[in-house]
Every structure is written in C-alpha cells, then in structure tokens.
Amino acid sequence: MSPARRPPAAGRDWARTGAPARRRLSHAQREEEIVREAVGFFAEFGFEGQTRELAKRLNITQPLLYRYFPTKDALVERVYQEVFLRRWNPFWEETIRDPSRPLRERLIAFYTDYATAILTYEWIRLFMFAGLKGLDFNTRYLDLLRERVFALIVAQLRDEFGRPPLAERPVTAPEVEAIWSLHAGIFYLGVRKFVYNMPVDDVSAIVAMKVRLFLDGARTVIGVEETAPPASLQRRDR
Template sequence: MSAKPRRKSVGIEPDRAAAAGEQPKRRRLPSDERRVAILAAAAELFAEEGFAASTRRLASRLGVTQAALYKHFRSKDEIVAALFEERARQWGKEDWHAALALDDAPLAERLGRLYARYLDAITGQSMRLFVRAGLDGYGQPGRRGAALTASILEPVIAALRREAGLADLPTRAMQHEEREIAMTLHGSLMFLAIRKHVYRMQLPEDLTEHAMRQVRLWLPGAIAEMRQLHASPPEEIVPQLAPRR
C-alpha cells in the first residue's frame, strides 16, 4: 500500500533548492496573511477534532513552532475568539432591518428569502465549529446572543409588530417573550443547517423551499402571540434587550 501524501505546510513554496532535492525555503508571510492562514488551519483542525485539540497540534499542521503562533495570537482562547468573529461576519452580512422594512413583498416571502440566504452562507465547517464550541465548553453560541438579537431577532420582531399593527420598538421596548417568539423560528431553521451539515442528512443544496415553509407555518401563530403579549402591561426589560437610541 502506498504511503499517504503529507499535508502541505502553510507558507511553503518550492524553489530551485527544492528542485535540486534540498530542503525548500519557508516563505515569510506578511502578518495579516499569517493570521488568516492560522485561522484557516484552526477552523479545519477544530472542526475535525474539537476544541480540545492543542496549539501544538495546530502549529504542527501549519508547519511552524508554537512560538510563531503566539506572535500573532496571545493564547488559544484568542484564536478561538478570532475564529468565531470571522464566522459571525460571514453569517451576518445582510441588513435585516432594511430588507424587512423596505420590500413590498408579503412578510412571509421577505423573511423566508432572508433566511434562505442566511442558511446558504453556512458551511459544513462553520456549523460543526458552532456545535463543537457549545459541547466543548467554549460558549460561543451563548456569547453570540447579543449580536444575534441586534442583527436578526430585533429586525424580525420589528417586522412582526408592523404586521400585527403594534407599537414600534422605540415606543415599547423589546420583551423577553418576543425574543423567544423570534427565536422559535430561528432555532427551527438553524436545525435545518444542523441536519444538513452535522447529521449529514440528505437535504437539498438549496434550502429556500424549506425556509419558506417554516416561515409560513410560524408566522400566523407568531402574530397571534405578539398581539396577546402586547395586550398585557410591558415586562421589565434587561439592559441588553433595550432598544438602541
């Protein structure tokens, strides 16, 4: 049986010495490129082995020393934090407030297509990282709560209020139960991504129809619950859910 080919080191390129059978020289990458290379290798490693994988394993995969890693990141936790910041930027490029407020299409269609694009931006690697972070105690799903609320759940709640003819967010602050209503939809759609990328179930590459169906099923009940909620006095709001001024 032939030996498996070795994984190529990041930042290595062949030169004349290599062609002559000598050890190839390591190309020194600019600092920003090296950070990108480290994060790419970290994403691959942690998605495969979990966050218990050591920085020694990461350095070995990159073909560098641990000391070289720490020139760019002070600790493993800092690598993990930067990794999830990058994934959050990839998932959250859309302006949900603008998309839900300005389009004249029915709310179910607007929301369904927004979530379809959101799901399309989720890769298998990023979804496995997200799940592993929770299982391995890194708490990234919990830490993203405020960002998720601001970028997705708040716009959804604002759109629901407009659809139901209720007070807008500047008039009446977001309530815990409203966030839970929006989270019901978000969670069901994220489970589609988990089924596809973590369970490896046979789902279509394009999840648009699945997203549209989930929204259509959820929307009538969500509007009814919002109206009932607003018929009662407002509850006390925790600071991170208060509307931004």
C-alpha cells in the same frame, strides 16, 4: 577542473529532509493562513485541539504560531471574529425593514441569505463546540442576533398585524420564543447535515416553507397580552 556543484533541487531537498520547505509569506499572509487553518482545525476537533497539532498542519513551529497569536485564547477569539462576525451582513436588517416588499417576501429573503451564511461545516460545528466548551461565542452571537434581528422582526410583525408598536409595549417572552422557533428550525438544518451527516436538500425551499408556517401561526402570539395557563394546567404542574 571538476564542474561546479549545483544546488540541490527543491524536490531533492524535500526527499532528503522528509518535509517540504516552508513557504516564505508576508506577515499578513502567514496570519491569514494560520487563521484559515485554525477555523478548519477547531471545526474538526473542537476547541480541545492542541496548538502544537495545528502548527504541524501548518508546517510551522509552535513558537512561530505564538508570535502571531500569543495565546490559544487569542487565536480562538480571532476564529470567532472570522467565522461569526465577518459573515454578518448589515444589509440583512435593511432587507427585513424594506417597506416596498411584503413581509413574507422579506423574511424569506433574509432567512435564505442567512442560511447561506451559517449552514456551513465550519459555522455549525464551531458554534456547537463553543457551547459544549462553555465559551462565550454563543452568548455574544445570540445577544447580537436578539438585538439586531429578533426585535426588528417582532416590530415588523406587529406592524403587519396592526398590533401595538414596541414603543408602547416591549418585546414579550412569547414573542421571542416565536422567533426562536423559526430561527432554531433553520439552524437545525445545519446540525442535521454537519453533525448527524444527514442529507438536507433544497435549503431555499425549506426556508420558504418554514417562514410560511411561522407567519401563519405568529398572529396568535405577536402583540398579544400574556395570559396565565388554565387552572387545570397549573394544578397538573404542581
């Protein structure tokens, strides 16, 4: 009697078919795997990247991918939720508002932690690609930033400098631009590193320096009435 035939070993099956057997995952695990791979895929290739290429990376079929995300837009939206909203820390606002600490210390603490959250390959590149693609990621995220952080920082600065509160005088355009100058400078560290491939060393020290520079100049803008430019500048602009 001939011996019973053994089932092929996993390694032999891989060699025979030319591809590894797909792992058996629960629905939640497979969805998480797809999202995780999509984050890296779109960060590398932009949102022009095709879902069939993403499916190849995952070693699944494109129809299977669409069972989890019926459209590419649905997957892109999930990437936004995963990268931008899940990294938003609600305690940031408490840090900025904390009356037990000097304002300079609060802003350094906030922006140091914020930099840790956003200065990653995926966050920076997805944000840049979204803007180039014309997606609404940027608009939604920046609206969140202005509502939850910018106005709060302006309120704290006015209190620090003894200027009128927001209830008496709404946030002005120069105040928003002042906050942008600080915020954009920190964001640009990520552009230098993950778009231009330039080294960025000691982010915490750079953030602290930028906050100090910002506060030293903010007194000239925060809570100050807007004034028209000198007549000479007005003539020059015409």
